[in-house]
Amino acid sequence: MHPIFNALKEISLTVIYHLLGFAADSIDDSLAFFSPIKRPDSNNKISDIDDWTDEKIMRELKSLVRNGQPALSGNRVRLLTPNTVLKLELAHGHSTQSTQSIEGTGLSLVFEKTMIPVSRLRRVLRPNMERFVVVMDFVRGTLLSDAWPTLSIFKKIRIAFILRRYIRELRQKATASPTTPPGPATSEPAICFAPSIFGSKRERRGPFQTANELSAFLYEMRRKAGKHFSSVWLKEGWDDTQPLVFSHLDLVPRNIILGTDGQVWVIDWGFSGYYPPWFEYVAMKRQARSEREIEGVSFDYWEILIPFICGPFFREERWYHSMAAGLIAVCQWMEYGEEEIGNLGPQADFPVHEGILNYRGENTVAVALWSMMPNITVSPMLSLAVDGVFNGGVGRIRTNNPV
The missing domain is CATH 3.30.200 (Phosphorylase Kinase; domain 1)
Known part of the structure; x- marks a missing residue:
């Protein structure tokens, strides 16, 4: 699709989601005025x-x-x-x-x-x-991941409405102060443990003393990934002047319980912390796509409802994908937008340590590639190149199953 049409589509969706969100928030505030929300x-x-x-x-x-x-x-x-x-x-x-x-x-x-x-x-x-x-x-109830297929569209929208209220509460009542360090809400700066943002292999980053340090780190990762993307991406950015907000970062159906008391409960806060507002959106989108394309698990309408729940951070998501190559670790799976994977080039050199590689025996190297987009055939030409063998004991190295 032509970039102009993509831009018009994104603008239209942004306006629609903002209007829906404004209407939902107005209704929610009116209901809360007459019937204040109480703790379970x-x-x-x-x-x-x-x-x-x-x-x-x-x-x-x-x-x-x-x-x-x-x-x-x-x-x-x-x-x-x-x-x-x-x-x-x-x-x-x-x-x-x-x-x-x-x-x-x-x-x-x-x-x-x-x-x-x-x-x-x-x-x-x-x-x-x-x-x-x-x-x-102990919270008694049914996991949303189990209940979702049996719920009507109206009940699904109601749950999205409630989750949006929760996100609003976190952003309004659990906003960080200017001196609050990014990451877990501990009394001292801590490692940011966020696999849905930083990846599954090097999911720990930091600690960062200030929000500016986190912002500088992300922009440095963007700089490292810059050569893989067109100049259009270089003009993109995100608003790093917004205060950090407390985020769940694992808000998926398996971590939501429909309680026997009628409440919608949120569990598993092990990845939570103070992060930019768009982190929650990107985390939800990445996890939903991962479960759908890698694990074969999907929930009807869930991905459509994510921008309503968290806000339509389309530009920030696009910037994230332009930066993600800078976060790549050895063998780490990352998501990329259409046609981006082909521009990444070879993996940087790295040592393979004992335990991953058998220094004194045979080793098998397996490579698996797939497209993150439908109807795209992956037909790479691969070769295994050995730059050097150190400390002896390995013997002759060769490829026995070239692609």
Whole structure:
């Protein structure tokens, strides 16, 4: 499609989403005036582990694992009591002296500053330097990812309406001060753990002391990626004068619960932190596209509703994709816009360490390529080039399955 038509389409969609958002916000504010939003009743109840010691919680956890109690999510969340769960959180780049978890600080901040239904934080333990144990209330209900296919279009729109309200609350009531560092809401600058933004292989960046440092880092990544894109991309940018806002950065259907109490709950705040407003939008778009194209999981209308939920950050998304090549790590999968992947050129040289490469035996190198756009055939010409062999013991290296 001609660039002019693309621009007109984007402008039209931006206007439409802004008008829909304005109408939704006006209706929501009117309803809240006559019927103020209240905190879920379960958040005000006394926890059944309030009188437990930390040692007792850890003994119960070990007992659950030893007795083979199935986890509720992966291998990280377990039911501690009928009303309480605990979650194991890896200390992603935390200072060894820190006693704050990303999940714990995120839950506390959202509970204190907003009316968003979140699991009530009860305790945070750190049994060792590798992990935290986050103890919180158990939310009864159905995951939105399970319920979505059975919901009517009107119920889907209602949920999008509610999620938009939550995003508005975060941006209005949990805005960072000028001195707040980007990243987790911990008391000191921390590693920014955001795979949906920084990628799946080098998902940890920072810590950044100020918003200007984060902005400078992103623009430096854009500069490194600049040679792969036309001059049009170089003129694009994003408004880095806006204050950072508290963001979830993992807002997908599997992290939303339709509670038995009628509330829409948001769980899993392990990637949360203070980031530019458009990060939430880009994270939701990337995760939705990844699940659809890589995992084969899609939810009707979800991607259409994302600009309504978070705001139509189309320009910022385009700029992000122009910058993403600068974030590439070895073997990292990234998303690129149409025709961009062909311009990236060869991967930069890098050492392959023992454990990834067998220094004293045979190794197989596999390459998988696919198009992120429909109806495009990938027909690359590939070759394996070895610049040098060091420290001996490898023997002759050759390709046995050239493309």
